[in-house]
Amino acid sequence: MSFKKDFQQLKFALETAVKHNVQLDKHIDPNKAMLDYDLNQRKYYQQALQKAIKKVKNAPLQLQTIVQDSAVGQEKLNHLMEILPQLDTTNIEELQKFIKKIDLLIKYITFPSERKESFIKIPKNIPSDIRSDVVLDLKELEKCYKNECYRSSVILCGRVLEAALHRKYYDVTGQDILEKSPGIGLGNLIAKLKEKNVALDPALTNQIHLVNQVRVFSVHKKKEAFSPSEQQTQAMILYTLDILEKLF
Structure with a gap:
């Protein structure tokens, strides 16, 4: 039909x-x-x-x-x-x-x-203490993407990565960095991990920086409004899922 x-x-x-x-x-x-x-x-x-x-x-x-x-x-x-x-x-x-x-x-x-086929597969190795939050974010991310809310999708990608990197920092140090630096961003999180001798794969670091850059452009007001395309958003989602797979 x-x-x-x-x-x-x-x-x-x-x-x-x-x-x-x-x-x-x-x-x-x-x-x-x-x-x-x-x-x-x-x-x-x-x-x-x-x-x-x-x-x-x-x-x-x-x-x-x-x-x-x-x-x-x-x-x-x-x-x-x-x-x-x-x-x-x-x-x-x-x-x-x-x-x-x-x-x-x-x-x-x-x-x-017209329905977009779902390509968002939830990684199995997400730590149990953050899994429920990450899964909820990924499901919301899927809804945003299907409804062409691409800026919201990219913002959620950043949120997922922040949760994952916070958990990675806790694994290494036993400290919750959010208690001391509640507003710490993705770039600073990577720097903090480097200080603790956590060497992330350079390709992974580049992916995180790229997602963060697109997220910043989507969130913060600029002279010209920025809205990621469907292809850009799909790439950010795939990067985010790949990072989750490799972090844990």
Whole structure:
């Protein structure tokens, strides 16, 4: 099923019908249409529109199986299913109004083919005392990414790395660095670990700095607003997961 594709075909059929002054409430005699090119063309456009309407109008049975990730999406989907039976009209102006309403509704609805496949796999070796917090952050990160909240996604990547590096520092020193330096950032955490002779892989350090840099640009106000792209965000998430795997 491709509701959006069927709906686009309906919009095109309606636009074409209006352009050629086709009416749905007027029967076109097929015998006369065979002898009149213009009449035959209008009959073709009329049938194409009727077929497109029927296809979209019968969609509710299939749409009922779609589950939305948000309350707003579900509300719009329910409203859409209420409107579809009303497409069974021969009034072109009414049909145009319904089409406009549907056009607005489907912007809020996620259809199966549009869902982003999850690539966020939770590492198994996360220490038990921070695991629940990290798992919650990763699940929230997944929701943000799927809903195209890319700045929020990058900010959560930084939060996950901070939790992991705090735990790494505790493993080495037995001290909770947050007690002495509650606002310590990722760069300073790496420096503190280096002071304790914890040699992180240079590639890992570069990944942490890169995630932190994108996070800083996303959080702090700049002259020009910064919003990471989908590809940049995906890269930051993959770096974060890789760092978690290698830290413990």
